[in-house]
Structure formats: C-alpha cells, structure tokens
Amino acid sequence: MVMRVLLGDVSSQPTRVGPLMSSEFLLASTYRSIVAEPRLDTAHQSWDRGWGQAETRANWTQPEQAVTELIPALTQRGVRRVLDVGTGIGRHALAFARAGFEVIAVDASATGLAELRRAADAEGLRVDTELAAFTALPIDDASIDHVLAWNVLYHGDAEVVRTAFEECARVLRPGGTAQLTMLSKRHRAFAIGREIRPDTFVDDASTGDKDHPHFYVDATTLTAMLSDAQLEARSVIDIDQQPPGGFHWTVLVEAAPTDVGGCRGD
Numbered sequence: 001m002v003m004r005v006l007l008g009d010v011s012s013q014p015t016r017v018g019p020l021m022s023s024e025f026l027l028a029s030t031y032r033s034i035v036a037e038p039r040l041d042t043a044h045q046s047w048d049r050g051w052g053q054a055e056t057r058a059n060w061t062q063p064e065q066a067v068t069e070l071i072p073a074l075t076q077r078g079v080r081r082v083l084d085v086g087t088g089i090g091r092h093a094l095a096f097a098r099a100g101f102e103v104i105a106v107d108a109s110a111t112g113l114a115e116l117r118r119a120a121d122a123e124g125l126r127v128d129t130e131l132a133a134f135t136a137l138p139i140d141d142a143s144i145d146h147v148l149a150w151n152v153l154y155h156g157d158a159e160v161v162r163t164a165f166e167e168c169a170r171v172l173r174p175g176g177t178a179q180l181t182m183l184s185k186r187h188r189a190f191a192i193g194r195e196i197r198p199d200t201f202v203d204d205a206s207t208g209d210k211d212h213p214h215f216y217v218d219a220t221t222l223t224a225m226l227s228d229a230q231l232e233a234r235s236v237i238d239i240d241q242q243p244p245g246g247f248h249w250t251v252l253v254e255a256a257p258t259d260v261g262g263c264r265g266d
Helices: 023-035 044-051 054-058 071-076 091-098 110-123 158-171 219-228
Strands: 002-007 081-085 102-107 128-131 144-149 172-184 194-197 200-202 214-217 231-241 246-255
Touching (some): 044 054, 081 091, 091 110, 102 110, 110 128, 158 172, 158 219
Parallel strands (some): 081 144, 144 172
Antiparallel strands (some): 200 214, 231 246
C-alpha cells in the first residue's frame, strides 16, 4: 500500500559548486560530536559489523528503483555533484558514478567505505569517500546539486533528525534537491521496545539495528520539520518497503532559494 501526501514540481538551474571543507571544519565537527552527550546516532556501529560479513553485503548491492528512476531527471536538470549520505557499501553512490555524476559518499562506517572503494576501483569509477556522521557533514555550504539519504536520517531522535535536515539544507545549493527516506509510524516496528525520546524507540531484543535509537514520524510532523530546515517538500509518499510492513516516507525536497541579501527564505 502507498500513501501519497504531497506532490509538486522540482526544477532549477545548475550552478558551480565548491570543494570539500577544510581540516579545521572537520576538527571542529569532531569536537562537537564528542562533547554532545548522549550520542543517539549510533546505528552505524551495528552496520559496521554487518558490512564486514559477505552475507550482509550481498543483500545491499542493488540500488533502489526509486533512486535510479530519478537519475534521468537529474541528468536533464544538469545536476553535476551528488552527495550520498549514509552510503553503506555504496550501492547508490556507484549507480550515480556510473551515470556520470561527481559523487561524494559519506558514512560513519569505515568498513562500509572500504568496501565501496574496492567496488569503485574494480569498475574504474571515481567516488570520493568521507568518514563522518550525517549530523556533521564534511562538505562546503551550498556545494551540492543533489543529496540522497536513503534509510539513514532516522537513526536517532527528533533532534538528531532536525540536525540532519539542517545539514542537508546547508550543503545544498539554492534550488538543489534531496531524496530522503524516513520511518513512518505505520512501520511494523513502531512502538516496539523502549521509548527513550518522543517517537524514538530502542528494541533491545532486535537482531538487526533496532537496538539503536530509531525515530518514527507522521506526514504532518515530517513536512513541518523539513520546512523548519528550509527544505520544501515536493513529494512525500508512504511506501511499504520489504519485508512487508516496512513503511518508510520517500521524500523529494528542494532547498529554499536565497534572497537578494544571500540568505535563504523566511
């Protein structure tokens, strides 16, 4: 079952984008991550162990159809620089690189990034990789044409998600786009386990990554959070991912344009 909530047009013109951020920014971001306790964006610890296992990697090699179907539209719009946030072993980063985009892949799992680099080298593809949390992207402001964050940004609580949305908005150029997924409250795992923050649950009995914090959201709250981050929702669809009952919001957003003074919308 699919729930369509909001649909609109996404169109803008490409612009030149800048380089990765300086080492000073990386040090400052690392310091902020260390002193911000408690850390709730910890699911990468589970995934880092999984990426070291061939059986796990085998389940995550094919890009999602919703991602690849968007590639022709991105090409038509003149998108050049793509950021894959929470890339894992890089199934989407590799798909973007094959399509001819400049790709930066970010993940907090060193094991996943190592697998991505091996796969890219084997295909003769260039993918720049960065080891970082999605709450502190080591990327320059307004330097990315399109961001993908597939099944990533809900690993934490509402504050983690807000920070992640703000980071996506920060790195996008005005009018740039992002494709995101978020856990729906229709997901089979909603309200399973301990509620450690509002709508944030930890299932200590989980054999996957649900023993780390996961945030669930409805359409009204999601669109409001995106708007607060100056990301305008163009499409918000509740899709049942496999296995059945795995409802996720699939979202296409556009970064707010800048005004004459160089600031983004109200």
